[in-house]
Amino acid sequence: MDSLDHDVLTRARDWLAAGRRVLLATVVRTWGSSPRPPGALLALRDDGRAVGSVSGGCIEDDLIDRLHRDGLPATPQLVSYGVGAEEARRFGLPCGGTMELVLEPLADPAPLDALLARLAAGELVERRLGMASGRATLAAAHPEQGLAYDGRTLTSVFGPRYRLLLIGAGQLSESLARIALGLDFAVTVCDPREEYHEEWRVAGTTLTRDMPDDVVIAMRPDARTAVIALTHDPKLDDLALMEALRSPAFYVAALGSRRNNAARRERLREFDLSEAQVATLRGPAGLYIGSRTPAEIAVSIAAELVAVKNGVTPERVLPVAEAKAALELAADTLSSCAAR
Structure with missing residues (x-):
């Protein structure tokens, strides 16, 4: 809601x-x-x-x-x-x-x-309205539930705002936090590094200096929670990602090159994560839009975040890794043709 x-x-x-x-x-x-x-x-x-x-x-x-x-x-x-x-x-x-x-x-x-x-109190609530009686009742809802109407009963689902945890308080995080606030996410930013923490200037966000994995555990991510690691520092990112990937969070992603993310996945496997859990990590985070600047990268990540939130299937979007691989394949094909 x-x-x-x-x-x-x-x-x-x-x-x-x-x-x-x-x-x-x-x-x-x-x-x-x-x-x-x-x-x-x-x-x-x-x-x-x-x-x-x-x-x-x-x-x-x-x-x-x-x-x-x-x-x-x-x-x-x-x-x-x-x-x-x-x-x-x-x-x-x-x-x-x-x-x-x-x-x-x-x-x-x-x-x-x-x-x-x-x-x-942070509950996800189902409200059932009887059309004939006009009486409404409340019950606990499930994250996969949505609005339903069959002519006799209107079932609405109300719940807390979607939450976003950003690990890292750098320039990219500032741009992404501002976009996420505009998308009505409740944004928490975690960075124990003093030099970044003291320069944070995005109003409307919650800033913490606790260790990222402790923050993830304390947040208890649910199906309305997203976690994005943006520091490039495995000491800060990896343990937090491990906890997030074990949770029901609907979107878990990390910044970095394809090579760095491949190495990150290998490290995560050493934490006894299953292959299915590791496979849910989205990295490099974002959709391919040719982004270069922090603001453009933030748009790319926000676009993927919204796509996943709205249930857009993977074949209908083009993640960064697949797009770059396709571009490299096309370039190799052109080079081969030119050499003939």
């Missing part, structure tokens, strides 16, 4: 606690292009004030008009936008996109208080 949706739930709870009524809109299905994905939230107060987003603004305006005209519904209801080309254009849905939303009336702050308390 991103910070915008957390803000929506918090603001809705505050409005309810102040005695207002609230309409909570959740995107449940999209077809074609759509401005916001399934799970996106919008809260409308009974006087038309809004927080959150389900589109570029046109659908929000229509929902506010609907609220002023009809008031809050008695029970949850499903609404659709963009079924026809004319309506899609009217509501700013690109390429003939279609969107379905569940509109849920809220009157009691207690259920949202309970949800927000569990999120503050």
